[in-house]
Amino acid sequence: MADVDAKVVVDAVSKRFEGRQTVQALDDVSFDVADGEFVCIVGPSGCGKTTLFRIIAGLETATAGAVHVDGDRVTGPSTDRGMVFQEYGLFPWRTVRGNVRFGLEQEDVTAAERDERVEEMLDLVGLRDAADQYPKELSGGMKQRVGIARALAVDPDVLLMDEPFASVDAQTRANLHTELLRIWRETAKTVLFVTHDVEEAVTLADRVVVLQPSPGRLKEVVPVDLDRPRDRTTSAFREYESRIRSLIGD
Template identity: 60%
Template sequence: MAIETTADRVAIDDVSMVYDGSNGPVEALREVSFAVDPGEFVTIVGPSGCGKTTLFRIIAGLQTPTEGEVRLDGDVIDGPGPDLGIVFQEYHLFPWRTVSGNVGFGLEQDGTPAPERRERVEQLLETVGLDGFGDTHPKDLSGGMKQRVALARALAPDPDLLLMDEPFGAVDAQTKAKLQEELLDVWTETGKTVLFVTHDIEEAIKLGDRVVVMDREPGRVQEIVDIDLERPRSRSDRAFGSYYEELLGLIEY
């Protein structure tokens, strides 16, 4: 059944994906449907092979589904664009460019005038906690700092949707916790709509207003869980633990 999209920022509507495998067709996704409200933070979690990354790439306009469609503010997504800010686990920074040069790259490509571009970049570096590092090159940054640069670059065009695919998967636990808190600060400050893919149940609960739980073979939505907890959230809270056990049970059933 088609999703009503009048108030949705994003609508994933009966998305299916079939690949041609060496032993015949491989069904990666089957009739995935859910919607995301403006300003909502939704996390997507599931076991390996459940199609999380395939779904992410389809929402980002990097892949075309076999069936179904994804709409952003009512318009079908048919490719990447400035309305979509994308952050991957790998930073994909230009090593020859400074931090400011990396953050401002998309604005350069869009023809944003230099004075406006500099102001926007400086604002974003302050937002992600990197003011004073504009002239630094990526090789001189820690992993956490590189991911902050990637986040600032994704936010530079002021996208309607921020898509994040396991962005903190390559950093240590302490840095990950700090980046999670900083991301929530940025989300609160900017009011962006966020779709965040993760394999980490604790991360999904800590960040999300709702958690979309994916199942595999084929990848599909098993359940959507509302997280009714005030932020900041702690793993030591009993209610947090209850959500963790619920999601773990869904994934391991």
């Protein structure tokens, strides 16, 4: 039974895609996320990770069940959920500052408040010196930090991230992990982070939601009881990684 006092409640969510062939992508998935918690969602290809992400984001509608944020049912996208995607989604004709400002342009705030918020976000992600550059001038890691700043600019309660670091090299990914955890601590946001990388999940998460495929079902929720920053070379870290891999393998 999901905790009704949780920040995010995924309650018996199922998703079926109708077409030439009916595909049951998710079946009766339930879990909750506490306020300020960092939760990773992992599982093999075909387990419905991205479908579940899109339902939580309000970009897809569940066939059955529901998602609630702060007790309110999710019926579509909202500024209470900021989204960061793997493919960046930056506007190439806008500078870094212009991209971060985009969401705020839809909000009822003064120009001065908007400008102040943009500068705060640029400082938060360490991109003030690149504020006037365009996406084509940025590295993959810098683009993803712009995406994070843009998502946080409207001050959402929940940050949703769909494999955001999958397309960057290992060293950049490690740096982004450090940056993301710092930003998470400073902002106290609730984070749901979809990844196919078990090591990444153990590095980041308070708990790891493990899905199994065909159709996507909840296998287990694994609490990660390790102090941060986490050393990937320790036996304790490797034990968590091995346990989650075995759950996915089963």
